[in-house]
Amino acid sequence: MxxxxxxxxxxxxxxxxxxxxxxxxxxxxxxxxxxxxxxxxxxxxxxxxxxxxxxxxxxxxxxxxxxxxxxxxxxRETQAVSDAVVASVAQMVESVRGDVGLDALLATVASMWEGRRR
Incomplete structure (x- = not known):
């Protein structure tokens, strides 16, 4: 495995x-x-x-x-992502597409998730 x-x-x-x-x-x-x-x-x-x-x-x-x-x-049981969360993420992605690369965006989200950046 x-x-x-x-x-x-x-x-x-x-x-x-x-x-x-x-x-x-x-x-x-x-x-x-x-x-x-x-x-x-x-x-x-x-x-x-x-x-x-x-x-x-x-x-x-x-x-x-x-x-x-x-x-x-x-x-653990994983939770499905709600439609509201998917819609919010889609809106955010569309608003920054072209301004920032995917890797940078994911790194920013990960930092926010971990509470290191506000």
């Missing part, structure tokens, strides 16, 4: 985080599905447990997984 590339300049924790996030968002991993323990996945990937722990922490902060004592780590 998860593969790490030594040739990829992306840090290993980010490779793990991105692959799990993509699997959750695509439906490959479904709600309530149990993920391997930190130690198990770290052993499978031959990385330090802290690498997987950091990826899991970020995924939990992003609302994609939940970790509970005695329950392990599971995929």
């Amino acid at each position: 998860i593969t790490l590339s030594a040739d990829d300049p992306t840090p290993p924790f980010e490779q793990v985080r991105k692959q799990l996030a993509d699997a959750i968002r695509s439906g490959e991993l479904t709600a309530h599905e149990r993920l391997p323990s930190i130690r198990q996945l770290a052993g499978d990937l031959r990385v330090a447990p802290g690498t997987v722990a950091r990826a899991y922490q970020q995924l939990e902060a992003d609302g994609l997984i939940a970790t509970g004592r005695g329950r392990g780590t599971t995929v």
Whole structure:
């Protein structure tokens, strides 16, 4: 399921985080599905447990997984985006298209989401 590339300049924790996030968002991993323990996945990937722990922490902060004592780590149910949110985002995208690149726009939204920029 998860593969790490030594040739990829992306840090290993980010490779793990991105692959799990993509699997959750695509439906490959479904709600309530149990993920391997930190130690198990770290052993499978031959990385330090802290690498997987950091990826899991970020995924939990992003609302994609939940970790509970005695329950392990599971995929959370994702919420559908409401029509109102889609309409607001579409309006915003149309208003800035041509003035800013997609990467810059996504970085700005991510910063706002994380509360770093107002």
